[in-house]
């Protein structure tokens with residue numbers, strides 16, 4: 001037998017069972033070897049007699065204190081005995097098994113398992129399973145049994161037999177990729193992160209045997225830790241190698257900050273920076289002072305003020321005579337950034353350019369020309385337009401509101417023969433484990449603190465019967481001079497709830513209907529605007545402009561407004577069809593009304609039969625305002641798979657490790673990977689050859705590890 005032996009030729013399989021196994025994706029002996037139990041059956045620990053309950057199967061340990069065989073007539077006997085320990089006594093009964101009288105004699109130690117029935121004052125077990133605890137060779141403590149995934153027509157017992165034969169044969173031939181020194185170091189690191197290992201991480205053969213047939217819980221934990229650790233280590237090594245190559249092999253220009261430059265930049269900001277902003281700027285300046293590219297993710301809740309941090313970095317680049325580019329996912333947002341930059345840089349020598357879809361061909365050409373010649377210092381644009389753009393000397397590339405995650409998926413721009421520094425900003429907080437996985441080659445800065453004077457946002461779950469009252473409340477806010485958003489979902493089938501730049505799939509009719517109703521009824525007498533992705537870019541811009549200047553009181557919109565829009569006077573938001581939005585998206589939307597220093601109000605209504613209180617997601621949304629908490633809750637509810645599907649995001653699929661549950665192991669693996677790569681950057685040592693082979697097999701293509709050096 002080898003790993004490639006087809007399943008049908010394995011002991012106990014045959015052609016018809018092989019077809020059934022194939023439904024589980026199990027075609028070869030190797031597939032079966034790596035078909036790990038999805039769970040285990042653990043033997044129940046002995047119970048206290050005073051705790052047992054009628055009808056609930058238990059095991060208990062005790063001594064035989066009283067035994068009697070009664071023969072009623074030939075061939076008809078009853079054997080009864082009492083089993084006692086210091087928590088009580090029970091009776092056991094066997095019919096027509098006279099031989100029991102010879103086994104179950106006075107003073108013997110036994111464990112019995114079965115279903116208790118109450119008879120008078122005492123529990124009785126009829127034909128329990130008996131294990132003799134005082135007979136040396138019979139003390140086989142009950143085994144932990146593997147539970148495998150099954151398919152029609154293959155029973156658990158058959159599966160156990162088939163896989164057990166495969167493990168027996170193949171486990172000894174597995175390649176050990178972790179030499180013993182590495183296993184020992186791994187054991188230390190795994191213990192350091194708080195995993196209770198009673199023995200060192202085992203070699204691969206033992207680990208494989210024990211994951212299928214664990215002798216006990218401790219050895220199961222050790223085996224599982226070893227296999228999961230290996231999987232995570234291989235991933236983290238690939239990340240570490242890539243990260244190293246992305247930094248040391250590439251040339252960027254060094255753009256350190258200094259007190260004068262720092263003062264010149266910060267003087268232009270209309271407010272004091274928050275502590276977290278200052279800290280983020282410090283990290284970024286340190287990165288940008290180096291001669292290899294920064295690769296940093298800046299994450300912070302909506303409204304935490306990431307933009308100024310990015311502007312600081314861009315001005316640093318310009319201050320050093322380089323260009324910087326800021327990419328936004330939508331035109332509305334690109335224009336807003338352009339305005340912010342133009343305002344801050346008013347009366348300076350820095351030239352800001354804007355590149356987006358709605359520009360005329362001639363204008364576009366001019367921007368391209370000025371970018372290539374270096375006459376534009378700071379370019380703002382939508383992502384789609386920036387591919388293949390030519391720069392004179394591009395020093396920094398900022399990507400705002402990055403929703404498409406994943407290593408190797410980021411746009412790479414080059415200009416003037418140098419590699420720019422990269423700063424990616426995201427308002428979708430991601431748990432640490434995910435950050436370490438999909439952003440394994442990226443440094444992470446998190447802004448937690450919000451700028452001072454931020455209004456709080458109150459969130460309400462709107463019942464249908466409240467609608468009138470809610471609209472009345474909104475009108476009240478308008479009377480006080482505030483502005484309001486009304487958001488309706490896109491409802492086409494291709495809708496996804498996390499991305500937002502895809503405006504083509506909006507259901508325009510639903511917002512249009514809502515718009516018509518509200519304008520003529522609830523908000524008659526107010527200026528109501530309509531915004532959706534099918535409008536031309538000029539129309540969109542015009543409406544946004546009118547809204548931010550206060551000419552429009554109520555903006556009815558699809559999620560175009562989700563990303564980044566900043567209108568501090570807008571304080572009320574109504575979300576219709578809220579059940580169709582993902583948590584991250586709802587939170588993004590809510591972020592739009594917490595910008596000024598007025599209290600924000602968000603009310604969510606649902607379209608379906610389900611009221612908002614019945615919707616788990618909406619309940620969580622109401623319960624917390626903390627984006628990081630929401631992200632964690634979202635992960636727990638939906639699993640990372642749905643949010644970061646591996647295809648779309650580059651989240652590697654794991655065979656045994658679980659990047660959310662195994663955060664501790666992941667941390668240990670990351671530490672070890674870093675140590676190993678520091679010592680041997682390309683893992684060229686002889687003893688690591690097999691590990692390196694495994695790594696390349698798994699990640700060479702995905703992480704683009706082959707094309708560099």
Ligand code: ADP
Pocket residue numbers: 271272273274277300301302303304305306307308427451452564566595
């Ligand atoms: P986000 O992190 O969601 O991109 P922005 O960068 O758009 O947030 O900032 C949100 C708002 O907070 C903007 O109006 C910005 O001018 C303001 N802001 C940012 N930093 C500060 C600060 N330190 N003090 C006061 N207001 C700030």
Ligand code: MG
Pocket residue numbers: 306307400564
């Ligand atoms: Mg932003």
